[in-house]
Amino acid sequence: MRDTKESRLLLVLLIAIAFALITVDIRGGQNSPVDGARQAAATVFGPIENGVSSVVEPVGNAVSAIRNSDKRHDRLAKLEKENATLKAKLGSDDRNRSRLGQLDRMLKVAGEGQYGIKGAQVIAIGAAQGFSWTITIDVGANDGIRRDMTVLNGDGLVGRVTTVGPDASTVLLANDPDFTVGTRMEGSDELGFASGQGDRPLRVELLNGKAEVKKGDRLVTFGSQADKPFVPGVPVGVVSRIDPSGGGLTRTLYVTPFVGFSKLDIVGVVVEGPKKDPRDEVLPVKPKPTPTPTVTVTVTPSAAATADDQQEQ
Helix, strand or coil: CCCCHHHHHHHHHHHHHHHHHHHHHHHHHHHCCCHHHHHHHHHHHHHHHHHHHHHHHHHHHHHHHHHHHHHHHHHHHHHHHHHHHHHHHHHHHHHHHHHHHHHHHHHHHHHHHCCEEEEEEEEEECCECCECCEEEECCCHHHCCCCCCEEECCCCEEEEEEEECCCCEEEEECCCCCCEEEEEECCCCCEEEEEEECCEEEEEEECCCCCCCCCCCEEEECCCHHHCCCCCCCEEEEEEEECCCCCCCCEEEEEEECCCCCCCCEEEEEEECCCCCCCCCCCCCCCCCCCCCCCCCCCCCCHHHHHHHHHHC
8 A cells, every 4th residue: 555645543533433443343342243253253263363372272282382391301300410429428428328337346355354445547558667568557646546555346356556746656566567466366375476477368387386276276366465566365267278288396387367357447546555464255156067967868679670579679
């Protein structure tokens, strides 16, 4: 349509008519005179609107899904973070349970031996001051630790304190080649000296070359004067091999230590020795031997063999 004076007048007239109809429709409410026209328009254009709606609705849903995907992603990320936190907490709880178990066993050993101990945590391992098998613990002079104190855990003898700082100490482990401790055999009271051999069993020289020893016998610390460096009765290990050569002044044994030196965590330093030697009371209860089942085999003669016996008779 060309932009003329007549066209402008027509546009203004149509706008005025539209406003007039809107005013009449609003004032008329349900009895509006244009209601019939509106229903007719709905009848004509309704199907078209539904069709357009059916086409546009998936697009709208897709847009809504995209819009909500950020919220879902945030929620998923939050859940993953919560799961990671929970797993970390569970891992921490497992570690705490393990430490509580170690502490419980150590306190049991201390109670049975009547040792006064100071609990400590291993904070470092490795060479220190020329020693090849050492650990560093987080207690020192400020905690009442002194040189030449016995160190144990819930399994038995760990070593002895060699160097003390204000808040940390170095412990020489019992499997170090420079380590030696006096031992006493369970039951027979045979005395000897155990020496470390690194990752191999301890080597024990019994003072009695004719001592009766068998595999599975157990040893404890004999103790030192004034309980330094060793208190008596701490479990050392189990005899795993006996040197076959005999007749000498001493007898050589190889002992598997109770303590696993490669997995130390919670230990205790004996700051006060027992009032009396606990002897073998600290040793763990021996496991009962598993009975060997007896199998009885009954031979049932076959039918052919029975027939042959009858024919011979």
